[in-house]
Amino acid sequence: MCGIAGIIFGQERSVDVDAALTALAHRGPDGQGQTVVPIGSTNVWLGHTRLAIQDLTEAGAQPMASADGRWLITFNGEIYNHQDLRRDLTRTWRGHSDTETLVEAISQWGVEPTVRRLNGIFAFGVLDRVHNALYLVRDPFGVKPLYYAQTENGFGFASEIRSLSAMTKRRFGIDRESLSTFLSLRFVPSPNTLLEGLMRLPPGHILRRPVLENRPETMCYVEPSRKVFTGSLEDAIDGYQERVGTAVRRQLLSDVPVGVLMSGGIDSAVVAAMAVDAGVKAPCFTVGYRDQTSACEIDDAAHTAQVLGLEHHVVRVDHEELWQALDRAVGATEEPLVTTSVLPMWYLCERARRDVTVVLTGQGSDELLGGYRRYQGELYRKLPLFKQLIRAASPLLDRLPNVPDSVERSAHSAAIGEEISRFESEYSVFGSPMRRQLIGEAGSGRALEAIAQWLQWSSAGRALTPVEQMMCIDMRLGLADDLLLYGDKVSMAHSLEARVPLLDNDLVEFVSSLPQEYKLALNRSKIVHKRMADRYLPASIVNRPKKGFQVPFAQMIRGSWRDRCADVLFSSPALADLGFEPATVRHLWDEHQRAFRDRSRQLFALLGLCVWMTSLRGVIA
Numbered sequence: 001m002c003g004i005a006g007i008i009f010g011q012e013r014s015v016d017v018d019a020a021l022t023a024l025a026h027r028g029p030d031g032q033g034q035t036v037v038p039i040g041s042t043n044v045w046l047g048h049t050r051l052a053i054q055d056l057t058e059a060g061a062q063p064m065a066s067a068d069g070r071w072l073i074t075f076n077g078e079i080y081n082h083q084d085l086r087r088d089l090t091r092t093w094r095g096h097s098d099t100e101t102l103v104e105a106i107s108q109w110g111v112e113p114t115v116r117r118l119n120g121i122f123a124f125g126v127l128d129r130v131h132n133a134l135y136l137v138r139d140p141f142g143v144k145p146l147y148y149a150q151t152e153n154g155f156g157f158a159s160e161i162r163s164l165s166a167m168t169k170r171r172f173g174i175d176r177e178s179l180s181t182f183l184s185l186r187f188v189p190s191p192n193t194l195l196e197g198l199m200r201l202p203p204g205h206i207l208r209r210p211v212l213e214n215r216p217e218t219m220c221y222v223e224p225s226r227k228v229f230t231g232s233l234e235d236a237i238d239g240y241q242e243r244v245g246t247a248v249r250r251q252l253l254s255d256v257p258v259g260v261l262m263s264g265g266i267d268s269a270v271v272a273a274m275a276v277d278a279g280v281k282a283p284c285f286t287v288g289y290r291d292q293t294s295a296c297e298i299d300d301a302a303h304t305a306q307v308l309g310l311e312h313h314v315v316r317v318d319h320e321e322l323w324q325a326l327d328r329a330v331g332a333t334e335e336p337l338v339t340t341s342v343l344p345m346w347y348l349c350e351r352a353r354r355d356v357t358v359v360l361t362g363q364g365s366d367e368l369l370g371g372y373r374r375y376q377g378e379l380y381r382k383l384p385l386f387k388q389l390i391r392a393a394s395p396l397l398d399r400l401p402n403v404p405d406s407v408e409r410s411a412h413s414a415a416i417g418e419e420i421s422r423f424e425s426e427y428s429v430f431g432s433p434m435r436r437q438l439i440g441e442a443g444s445g446r447a448l449e450a451i452a453q454w455l456q457w458s459s460a461g462r463a464l465t466p467v468e469q470m471m472c473i474d475m476r477l478g479l480a481d482d483l484l485l486y487g488d489k490v491s492m493a494h495s496l497e498a499r500v501p502l503l504d505n506d507l508v509e510f511v512s513s514l515p516q517e518y519k520l521a522l523n524r525s526k527i528v529h530k531r532m533a534d535r536y537l538p539a540s541i542v543n544r545p546k547k548g549f550q551v552p553f554a555q556m557i558r559g560s561w562r563d564r565c566a567d568v569l570f571s572s573p574a575l576a577d578l579g580f581e582p583a584t585v586r587h588l589w590d591e592h593q594r595a596f597r598d599r600s601r602q603l604f605a606l607l608g609l610c611v612w613m614t615s616l617r618g619v620i621a
Contacts (some may be wrong), residue, residue, distance in 0.1 A: 059095025264300025
């Protein structure tokens, strides 16, 4: 893993490349490299900060040129099948880094044919010195981030926002359409961000930008699966086991120590078990709470580690430490947070980095195999009696106390027949009426457009049921620009590489081919996943209730965090600067404080916005 940056600029050097690399130093503490390529009256600068994972010698240093001198690359990520690719390339190798494999593959096959063959997590910029074109590429699920922006006299890109801003000396205003999108989805889907003019390359996309022309072109290189699995459930379990095992073995590839981020759930347990099966007893790392609340996963994770015979390390945090993590995590993520689990994750990554440089995680299985409760709502809404109950109960929910936020959203969305609008309603942090009260605009920004784009993409493959469509949206939209984004940024803030074996390309393609009933059914989820796990783990682990890094924010904001949160929400100018109505924010706060409604999800979103505005001071115009 590394930090990458680059810029096309004129003869007048109105760029600060040293500041760009300094801003990325945490992503690559093992070395820095840069080079400038003059093309006519224009220059192309590529920079790199290195976290050495494969080939720790200078043979893996970047930016790296292909042997024929045509291509120059700055690369962030890991190509897990790069040794397989080498067997198809006619080259004499200088070292054993995957960067060298990638740049030589591009030299032999071209950019698009190469990226279609890659199995890995990556973001890179590569310059074609023959046709004078810069290519930007992001991996199929967007595990690695990549931002870009047009400047007054060129075009810049970087792994992180501060680096891009420092390099281009550009400040960005708030994108009002994206603000509405954020209030709906809790994140802003690529290619947009909350900052006007600052773009994020979508997952699975290539951007080509001619060096001498401001004419960028973007295309999607990933295709939906058209395969349909016709075997039995036992056949599916066998196929799933084989592919999960292969994915974990691939992602254990490293010249530095590898560990596992261990929760109390089944996903990280499966990853750890497969690593053991591959002959690697990786140390495990778990975060929990000092007061041993019901949300704490330490005991569950310790049991899993003991069963697998693995070394287990624990970090315990309290409410004060979680508060301290808020500024740090938002600052590292560079985008507002709505997922509270990022707070304990800050300390988990910090602890893991003391012993290892790479960690495997269980991220991705909920979207892939139907693990979220909202998928059950999609199944239930097909039942006639359920529809009748929802229609009768929905008007009453707004007046009843203590209705869970998830129930309220599911009830309101279940009655919507059209998929795009129903999915947006189910995802919404703030519904349309509340958005109007908050910012005077009821629309959902670009949310419907983003959902429609990936639904249209999925329709080119095999026919999907509505719940499979929702899972596809989460795989291609929510993961890339929310969960995986903060996972990358927080881990890399500690110079720690986080890998996601359950999002292996071959594994995802196989699971996508399975019939819905092998993945989820009424009151059942991750069916093939759990049946396969039975072969490695005891039932007490496989059937353990999901906790998922829960943070007791609802209680904290009424107790230990109350005064400080109130100060941020009502005394700082952030929300006023964004045009929020103070009375509506106060109403949400009061509802939560008197326990009429749990508004913790909404209040954390607003808190995240406030902290974000402060943390990016100097970047936001």
